[in-house]
Amino acid sequence: MISKRILITGLSTYWGGRLAQALEQDPEIETIIGIDRTPPKLALDRTEFVQVSDAHSLIRRIVDAAEIDTIVDTRLVVDSIVTTRARAHENNVIGTMNVLAAAGALVGHGSPVRKLIFKSSARYYGAEQDDPAFFTEDMRRPHPPRTAIERDICEAEASVRDFRHKNPGTSVCVLRFANALGPDLRTSWQSYLGMHVVPAILGFDPRVQFIHEDDMANCLEHAVRYDLDGVFNCAADGVLALSEVVDLLGKTLAPVLPPWGTGLAAAALRRAGAAISDELLPQLRFGRALDNRRFKATGFRYQHTTRETVLRLREQQKLEPILRGAAGGSYRYESAVEEFLRFSPSVRHANLRPQLGPTNSAPGSRPVPGSRTAVAQTTGDGSEPVAAPTLPRRPAETAYGSLTAREILALLPSLGPADLQALRDHEALHGQQRTSVLRAIDRLLSGHETSAR
Amino acid sequence: MADETRSTLRQAGREAARIDDDDRLSLGDESPGGEVAHRAPGLREYLAPIETERQVTDWGRSERVEGFFDRTLVDFYYNLWFRCEVEGIEHVPSEGGALLVSNHAGALPPDAPMIAKAIKEEHPHPRPVHLTMEHFFKGYPGLSMLLPKIGGVPAHPANVHRLLYDEQQLVLVFPEGRKGSEKLYKERYRLRRFGRGGFVEAAMRAGAPIVPVAVVGAEEAMPIFAHVTALQKLTGLIYFPITPTFPQLGLLGALGFLPAKFKIRFLPPVPTHDLGEEAPWDDQALVQTIAHDIRASIQDELIDMVGKRRSVWFG
Numbered sequence: 001m002i003s004k005r006i007l008i009t010g011l012s013t014y015w016g017g018r019l020a021q022a023l024e025q026d027p028e029i030e031t032i033i034g035i036d037r038t039p040p041k042l043a044l045d046r047t048e049f050v051q052v053s054d055a056h057s058l059i060r061r062i063v064d065a066a067e068i069d070t071i072v073d074t075r076l077v078v079d080s081i082v083t084t085r086a087r088a089h090e091n092n093v094i095g096t097m098n099v100l101a102a103a104g105a106l107v108g109h110g111s112p113v114r115k116l117i118f119k120s121s122a123r124y125y126g127a128e129q130d131d132p133a134f135f136t137e138d139m140r141r142p143h144p145p146r147t148a149i150e151r152d153i154c155e156a157e158a159s160v161r162d163f164r165h166k167n168p169g170t171s172v173c174v175l176r177f178a179n180a181l182g183p184d185l186r187t188s189w190q191s192y193l194g195m196h197v198v199p200a201i202l203g204f205d206p207r208v209q210f211i212h213e214d215d216m217a218n219c220l221e222h223a224v225r226y227d228l229d230g231v232f233n234c235a236a237d238g239v240l241a242l243s244e245v246v247d248l249l250g251k252t253l254a255p256v257l258p259p260w261g262t263g264l265a266a267a268a269l270r271r272a273g274a275a276i277s278d279e280l281l282p283q284l285r286f287g288r289a290l291d292n293r294r295f296k297a298t299g300f301r302y303q304h305t306t307r308e309t310v311l312r313l314r315e316q317q318k319l320e321p322i323l324r325g326a327a328g329g330s331y332r333y334e335s336a337v338e339e340f341l342r343f344s345p346s347v348r349h350a351n352l353r354p355q356l357g358p359t360n361s362a363p364g365s366r367p368v369p370g371s372r373t374a375v376a377q378t379t380g381d382g383s384e385p386v387a388a389p390t391l392p393r394r395p396a397e398t399a400y401g402s403l404t405a406r407e408i409l410a411l412l413p414s415l416g417p418a419d420l421q422a423l424r425d426h427e428a429l430h431g432q433q434r435t436s437v438l439r440a441i442d443r444l445l446s447g448h449e450t451s452a453r
Numbered sequence: 454m455a456d457e458t459r460s461t462l463r464q465a466g467r468e469a470a471r472i473d474d475d476d477r478l479s480l481g482d483e484s485p486g487g488e489v490a491h492r493a494p495g496l497r498e499y500l501a502p503i504e505t506e507r508q509v510t511d512w513g514r515s516e517r518v519e520g521f522f523d524r525t526l527v528d529f530y531y532n533l534w535f536r537c538e539v540e541g542i543e544h545v546p547s548e549g550g551a552l553l554v555s556n557h558a559g560a561l562p563p564d565a566p567m568i569a570k571a572i573k574e575e576h577p578h579p580r581p582v583h584l585t586m587e588h589f590f591k592g593y594p595g596l597s598m599l600l601p602k603i604g605g606v607p608a609h610p611a612n613v614h615r616l617l618y619d620e621q622q623l624v625l626v627f628p629e630g631r632k633g634s635e636k637l638y639k640e641r642y643r644l645r646r647f648g649r650g651g652f653v654e655a656a657m658r659a660g661a662p663i664v665p666v667a668v669v670g671a672e673e674a675m676p677i678f679a680h681v682t683a684l685q686k687l688t689g690l691i692y693f694p695i696t697p698t699f700p701q702l703g704l705l706g707a708l709g710f711l712p713a714k715f716k717i718r719f720l721p722p723v724p725t726h727d728l729g730e731e732a733p734w735d736d737q738a739l740v741q742t743i744a745h746d747i748r749a750s751i752q753d754e755l756i757d758m759v760g761k762r763r764s765v766w767f768g
Contacts, residue, residue: 129588129589129591129592130588130591130607130609131607131609132607132609132610132611132612133511133512133606133607133609133611133612133615134511134611134612134615136611139611201594202594203593203594203595203596203597203598204594204597204598205513205597205598205601205602207511207512207513207601237501237502238501238504238507238511239511239512239513240507240508240509241508241509241513241515243508244507244508244509247508259594285592286591286592289511291615292499292501293496293499293500294496296499297496297499305501305504307504307506307507
């Protein structure tokens with residue numbers, strides 16, 4: 001089945017935003033609707049954002065109205081530092097219930113949804129003494145959940161299993177992600193490894209496995225593009241010992257937590273400002289690793305191994321004091337502005353960045369399929385559709401030349417490195433060679449380079 | 454929270470070890486989470502490639518730590534202290550997965566590292582051996598850090614299957630488990646029950662041959678005269694033995710092996726890949742028969758070796 005009308009929950013998470021950005025590039029996809037309780041943090045082109053409550057109670061109406069065929073549910077809260085306990089529970093248990101209700105076929109009133117992708121977490125497996133060294137997808141959790149978050153995850157997965165049983169016509173794909181690391185994430189592992197001296201439990205050196213945030217978004221995209229039915233573990237290749245991770249980060253490992261009464265000692269350290277969350281403790285003792293082969297067998301390739309993910313974290317940790325406040329603040333969602341840019345007839349699309357214009361449409365009416373440039377031209381001119389995808393891009397001088405330096409500067413942060421480079425070449429060769437513009441592009445390009453490394 | 458965490462080690466750990474350990478170690482218990490997946494054979498090619506700069510393998514094994522122990526302690530015990538004598542090394546296959554099954558003895562059993570060392574020293578194609586250990590050790594501070602680094606792997610059916618089938622490694626199991634290592638001196642060289650035959654099942658699933666191993670000497674190297682239950686409870690260990698050196702000489706006494714002469718005999722491998730049926734491991738009768746045969750052959754071999762031995766110390 002090819003997904004055409006997609007609903008993404010948890011749009012404001014990094015992976016949700018990245019997934020929407022990636023799907024926007026595909027002209028085959030007609031509609032992308034994102035919902036979350038806070039505005040998105042990444043710049044989006046044609047994704048429509050709807051703000052909802054934690055419980056996601058009105059989602060069924062959105063699904064019916066927009067004839068959604070694929071729900072990508074990335075909303076699950078799997079880390080206690082992200083939000084409060086009560087909100088997490090509301091989101092994880094009640095939210096899952098509502099999402100599944102929206103996707104399920106009621107009697108006499110079928111849901112348009114044919115595919116459900118559910119983002120879960122490896123916390124589902126827990127971390128215990130008698131665990132296998134590598135969890136495979138068909139292993140049940142051997143012990144009852146320990147923390148509230150784990151309880152939520154198990155409950156949510158149970159509802160998804162139930163849903164699969166009751167809706168054999170809908171393809172259900174559950175992705176269990178290992179602990180993620182990356183510059184745009186806020187996780188308990190990240191803050192734990194961010195401490196100057198990393199506390200560990202005396203006498204234990206657990207095995208740990210991570211996944212890079214970009215691989216995480218890619219996994220979700222892979223699941224949208226291909227028909228994957230079943231449960232899959234998503235974790236980078238390679239399992240490290242905690243001591244090796246801390247070594248790679250260039251930090252000191254301090255085995256200060258006693259093996260007995262660890263919880264008390266951790267609570268005391270937490271009061272003193274150390275970032276050790278409760279769900280970390282079993283992992284610091286017993287570790288956890290996943291068998292990631294089933295997802296790899298579907299054709300997915302990870303860009304980073306666990307070791308590389310840790311090395312990337314090290315670079316980020318080094319840059320943090322320098323870049324604090326500077327990076328990441330380039331985009332802020334303002335609903336009025338986004339509405340205006342997307343739907344106002346006064347907007348000349350030539351002024352927007354050279355990407356797909358909004359092709360969102362009412363159910364049933366389909367836009368002319370074509371390549372990226374072709375669609376851009378159609379919407380850009382607003383006149384007769386130019387069907388030939390091989391035509392060169394419309395001469396940019398007309399639109400670009402009319403922009404003032406200030407307008408260009410305002411646009412720059414929303415562009416990717418490739419576009420920036422193209423724009424720089426153009427400005428240097430054909431434009432007015434404004435130094436302010438060139439310098440601004442150079443600055444942004446160097447920023448992209450450092451963050452890409 | 455504190456109580457919950459403490460229970461990780463104390464209750465969950467100890468109780469679980471108490472109830473299940475012999476079965477787990479024998480790999481026979483279909484415990485929750487313990488089922489071995491029926492995976493498509495094609496998944497083997499998706500194993501992670503080896504990263505050369507790594508300090509430990511995906512199993513947590515460290516070449517550096519293992520090499521250090523191998524050059525010092527194990528080398529000393531193998532060559533000078535126990536003066537190991539090895540027979541039938543040709544029965545250990547040079548490639549492919551194989552399950553080594555051995556008898557088990559001694560409070561701190563020296564047989565496991567000696568068998569691994571024997572393969573390293575005597576075999577024409579030395580291969581690393583993965584030693585299965587009880588889950589208890591994963592939860593005990595210090596040991597949980599050290600044992601995986603020198604080749605210990607928790608005795609979980611899924612672990613054994615992955616090593617044997619996917620990674621084609623040598624795995625050493627002690628089906629007697631704790632019952633073997635805790636038995637008293639007066640019961641020496643009498644094999645205990647081989648669990649529930651789970652090791653045969655694991656080998657069958659992986660299609661790997663079983664190589665029985667008989668070890669003489671470990672029983673006399675650290676004889677156990679008695680067990681102290683109160684101290685066992687206090688320390689949280691699986692048992693607290695009285696041996697010639699422990700606990701009189703403290704922790705060092707735990708390494709105080711007597712210089713018994715070691716003889717390790719590898720027996721001809723028992724193939725498991727040609728048992729015909731679709732899933733021979735479902736046939737419990739067959740599994741039990743093979744397990745019993747292997748136990749009997751090791752027992753016979755032990756009686757033969759002990760009978761021919763002229764001296765405990767000089768062989």
